[in-house]
Amino acid sequence: FKSTSLKPMVRHLRTMQAAANMRQFFRPTARLPPFIAATRRFAVAAKEPEYHTGGNFEGYHLFHRSAPFTFRNGEQIPELQIAYETWGHLNAKRDNVILLQCGMSASSHACSHSRNPAPGWWEEYIGPGRPLDTNLFFVICTNNLGGCYGSSGPSTINSHTGTRYGSTFPRFEVQDQVAAQFVLLDHLGIDKVHACVGASLGGMQSVCAASMFPDRVGKFVSISACAKSFPGSIAFRHAQRQAIMSDPNWRGGDYYDGQLPANGLRLARQLGTITYRSGLEWQQRFGQSLAKGITKREGLKNEFMIENYLAHQGEKWVNAYDPNSLLWISKAMDGFSLEKLDKDGNPCLLEGLKGAMMPALVIGVQHDVLFPVWQQKEIADTLRKAGNKGVVYYELDSIYGHDSFLLDAVSIGPAVKGHLEQEPDGARHIWEDLASSAVGFLQAISQRGSTADSMRDIFRALSNGEKDVERDRLKAMVKLVWSGRVNEVAVDKAFENMAKEPLMELNDFMNMRQALTEAMSETYLP
Numbered sequence: 007f008k009s010t011s012l013k014p015m016v017r018h019l020r021t022m023q024a025a026a027n028m029r030q031f032f033r034p035t036a037r038l039p040p041f042i043a044a045t046r047r048f049a050v051a052a053k054e055p056e057y058h059t060g061g062n063f064e065g066y067h068l069f070h071r072s073a074p075f076t077f078r079n080g081e082q083i084p085e086l087q088i089a090y091e092t093w094g095h096l097n098a099k100r101d102n103v104i105l106l107q108c109g110m111s112a113s114s115h116a117c118s119h120s121r122n123p124a125p126g127w128w129e130e131y132i133g134p135g136r137p138l139d140t141n142l143f144f145v146i147c148t149n150n151l152g153g154c155y156g157s158s159g160p161s162t163i164n165s166h167t168g169t170r171y172g173s174t175f176p177r178f179e180v181q182d183q184v185a186a187q188f189v190l191l192d193h194l195g196i197d198k199v200h201a202c203v204g205a206s207l208g209g210m211q212s213v214c215a216a217s218m219f220p221d222r223v224g225k226f227v228s229i230s231a232c233a234k235s236f237p238g239s240i241a242f243r244h245a246q247r248q249a250i251m252s253d254p255n256w257r258g259g260d261y262y263d264g265q266l267p268a269n270g271l272r273l274a275r276q277l278g279t280i281t282y283r284s285g286l287e288w289q290q291r292f293g294q295s296l297a298k299g300i301t302k303r304e305g306l307k308n309e310f311m312i313e314n315y316l317a318h319q320g321e322k323w324v325n326a327y328d329p330n331s332l333l334w335i336s337k338a339m340d341g342f343s344l345e346k347l348d349k350d351g352n353p354c355l356l357e358g359l360k361g362a363m364m365p366a367l368v369i370g371v372q373h374d375v376l377f378p379v380w381q382q383k384e385i386a387d388t389l390r391k392a393g394n395k396g397v398v399y400y401e402l403d404s405i406y407g408h409d410s411f412l413l414d415a416v417s418i419g420p421a422v423k424g425h426l427e428q429e430p431d432g433a434r435h436i437w438e439d440l441a442s443s444a445v446g447f448l449q450a451i452s453q454r455g456s457t458a459d460s461m462r463d464i465f466r467a468l469s470n471g472e473k474d475v476e477r478d479r480l481k482a483m484v485k486l487v488w489s490g491r492v493n494e495v496a497v498d499k500a501f502e503n504m505a506k507e508p509l510m511e512l513n514d515f516m517n518m519r520q521a522l523t524e525a526m527s528e529t530y531l532p
Contacts, residue, residue: 084166100197104426137420202216275323476509
């Protein structure tokens with residue numbers, strides 16, 4: 007072994023300790039921490055989501071179940087396919103899973119990875135040290151049931167007919183999408199997830215999962231979502247559907263052997279974009295500025311920057327998203343409600359959320375016109391009325407409106423990270439398992455070399471190229487690496503007698519070799 011063999015593992019231990027210290031800043035309070043609010047004022051920029059990256063949707067895993075999948079309305083499809091991607095590592099206990107639930111038009115590609123290096127739609131949130139910390143968690147993201155990026159939907163092949171489902175694909179509900187996700191979890195041998203995390207449709211699914219599977223969800227995060235759709239969002243989605251269905255090429259949904267209803271899809275996406283962003287952002291970003299190359303206003307062509315922007319948003323969706331997926335999924339969103347009948351037989355949201363007693367983080371955005379902020383407040387208030395004592399509600403003034411969950415990681419990320427990692431039911435046990443594994447690795451390496459080699463490794467790993475190391479850090483690491491083999495009292499005595507200064511150089515430390523060797527030979531009963 008080289009003398010630097012301990013360096014990466016020691017550095018990892020120090021990183022874990024630093025992250026543990028940082029978690030104190032992310033405890034739930036009535037409002038976001040001041041330093042987050044301060045940075046948010048500078049987060050106004052022309053940003054766009056990474057929904058599509060050059061058509062690259064490769065690299066996902068495909069779960070295929072040959073048995074029929076039954077929807078809540080009683081209809082069936084003969085088999086179920088769910089496309090999914092993962093980040094991080096599943097631990098031995100299989101209790102570090104985060105189910106990331108995505109929006110209406112997103113694929114499973116939430117973040118880049120070796121099989122697909124293209125940026126994902128939540129790139130800033132997933133990775134080592136990020137809100138969904140892959141040092142700790144095993145993150146799973148699926149393409150929604152009804153989608154067009156690998157999961158069963160109108161554009162997939164019906165195994166009974168050999169043709170695409172098209173108009174014959176059954177109507178489904180958000181609850182069916184969640185049920186399909188948990189079928190995948192069953193296949194992966196995961197009984198309970200650490201948390202469900204979602205925004206928009208994904209946020210509807212996260213609170214839905216908490217209600218449907220309370221014993222299988224440890225926590226949940228719901229961002230810019232609702233527990234029951236309201237007429238305003240239904241109206242927006244109705245207009246999008248009409249744009250597609252009015253295109254002659256739609257052909258009742260059976261267009262796969264002909265031309266794509268591209269004009270309808272363009273207009274539907276433009277309508278959707280209006281609901282995803284805020285007027286305040288566009289006022290600051292575009293105002294009444296004319297588009298590039300336009301010097302005067304005449305005729306009916308696009309002349310304002312905002313017009314060109316919307317046209318571009320519509321155009322880039324052509325051949326990148328299936329119109330039928332928009333129709334079927336938007337219908338599921340319209341009919342979504344977690345209400346259950348109360349004792350008088352009336353639909354009641356309180357009844358529907360009674361089982362969701364796990365810690366909950368609910369985030370709303372004041373400039374969201376698609377999911378008004380009162381809907382997120384309704385989720386939090388209803389959970390509290392149902393008896394949930396672990397509800398945290400944040401209300402943001404992010405300028406990006408509904409798309410804030412995609413674009414404003416500065417505001418949303420720390421709150422999500424804090425909720426996922428804080429106790430109770432946080433990440434402490436995961437950190438402890440990692441630390442225990444790291445210590446075991448360090449101890450195994452130290453036993454394969456001489457005492458002198460181990461001491462040099464310890465010093466060089468802690469010094470990071472400097473000539474001296476703090477005495478107390480060296481003492482702590484000696485006890486850690488040689489735990490169970492060394493008399494800790496004798497170690498303390500050796501350092502007290504031979505290390506008078508707070509900083510030690512390598513020669514000073516190596517001069518303690520004889521004393522530390524004797525400490526190993528003494529009986530130690532911790």
